Amino acid sequence: MENGPASQQDVRRQNLALVLGTVRAHSPLSRADVAARVGLTRPAVSSLVDELIERGALTEAPATASGRVGRPGRALALNDHGPAGLGLEIGATHLGACVVDLRGEPRLWRRVEQVNADRPAGQVLAEAAALSAEVETEATALGLYVKGRILAVPGVVPNAPGGLVERVPNLGWHGVRLADHWPDPDTLPEPENEANLGALAEYWNAGQPAETVVHVSAETGIGAALIIDGRLFRGARGFAGELGHIPVQPDGPGCACGARGCLEQFAGKAAVLRQAGLAQHDLAQAGDPVALLAERAGAGHAPTLRALDHAGRALGLALASAVELIDPDSLVLGGAYTELADWLLPSVRAELAARVTVRPWTPQALRPSALGRRGPLLGAAQTTVRRIMADPTLLPAD
Structure with missing residues (x-):
């Protein structure tokens, strides 16, 4: 008997998600339309819709004639002035x-645009928190309220509560706990690896039909994420996807991680810029090194x-090792690699x-991302929305 109430709550939670997802996919719909699509009775759907409106997830327009026999329907739609997700990103050369x-x-x-590498973690996080507060204020002015916050970081985030960022070699961070540096505990974000978020954004937004995907992206470093059977694979401790630190030349140059011959030393942004012979003066004037690489490659610049x-x-x-090990449906090049795909894809x-x-x-199983460098930040923001769609009871009831 003790499991009865919990079971009923689970069923209602699932039905709320079903109704909300149906409206999201097919709006505008009337309550009768929703009932017909989901296979529940009209009174049951009406009760669920009332709760979703009370929680701020749905709105219902005034009744309009539909041309059908019966009372005019009232159109249901997602609330454009309600719950929202906030994504944040810390990169070596930017905040987002x-x-x-x-x-x-x-x-x-x-x-x-700002340099974050080798600066104190507390200082960078304080600046990220200030940007977060500023954007959240702007969101409030648009009629939105932030329900969740996710922070994309270019490093290892363990499968453990507490907001620990274990290691970010390209920022010089080791064992950073967000709560120790974030000024407002009420707005503390949840950290996640940027490559994971980029892969999820690609899967959610880009019409990706493949269920098993290796998504590899580059900014300052190289990260990879694994979507296996439609789910993000994080590994036993959350460390999966560190493709940039797979050795491709055991006696190669030293890496920031402490090993030698890592992929980042041959295919990372800094390595490509160095091999292309781009001087610091050129980079300072360019502003965006990736755009400069693409411009020079397009002009036939031989070193680039x-x-x-290379x-x-x-x-x-x-990636060949990853393919043999995981047997993915597709490989996706994201981040800065997207803008350089015309020249990378043939040799890959x-x-x-x-x-x-x-x-x-x-060869067609390898393709560039549809989102490019926007992926991690979009994935961070959409994570909260995906959670709400899966469980609308996360939203408070008025």
């Missing part, structure tokens, strides 16, 4: 913030083309063709 509504649509988007070919071959070597595909020999593989 994004607010999305219940549709997952960005309503605010901010990016601040050689650098990208990076593509190293990346293909690492050549390396895969030469090394993936024990399973079927086609």
Whole structure:
């Protein structure tokens, strides 16, 4: 008997999610339309809709004639002035913030260019918190209220509560706990690896039909994320996906992680810029090093083309191992790699063709991301919305 009430609550929670998801996918709908689609009785759907309106997830427009026999229907839709998700991002050279509504649509988007590498974690987090507060104030002015906050970081986030960021080599962070540095505990975000968030955003937004995907992205470092059977695979402790630190040349140059010959030393942004012969003066004037690489490659600049070919071959070597181990449906190049895909893809595909020999593989299974460098921040913001859609009781009832 003790399980009865909990079971009833679970059923109602599932039905709330079913109704909310149906309205999101097919709005505008009337209550009768929803009942017909979900297979529940009209009184049951009406009760669920009332609760979703009370929780601020749905709105109902005044009655309008539909041309059908019976009373005019009232159109249900997601609330554009209600719950929202806030995504934050800390990169080696920028801070970012994004607010999305219940549709997952960005309503605010901010990016601040600044150097964060090798600065005290507390100082960087204080600046991220200030940006977060500023954007949240702007969201309130739009009629949105932030229900959850996710922080994308380019490093290892363990499968453990408490907001611990274990290691971020390209920022120089080790064992940083967000709560020790975030000024307002009421707005403390939940950290997550940026590559994981980029992969989830791609899966959620880009019409990705594949259920098993390796998503590899580059900013200052190289990260990868695994979507296996439609779910993010984090590993036993949350450390999965550190593709940038797979050795591709055991006696190669030293890496910031402490090992030698890591993929980042051959296919990371800094390595490609160095091999392309781009001086600091060129980079200072360019503002965006990735855009400069793409511009020079497009102009046929021989050192840049050689650098990208070299990076593509190293990346293909690492990805071949991932393909043989995981057997994915597809490989996706995200982050800065998206903008350089025209020059990276041929050499990556050549390396895969030469090394993936024990399973079927086609060149078309490797493609650039549809989201590029926007992926991690969008994924961070949409994580909260996905949670609400799965469990609308996370929203307070008035």
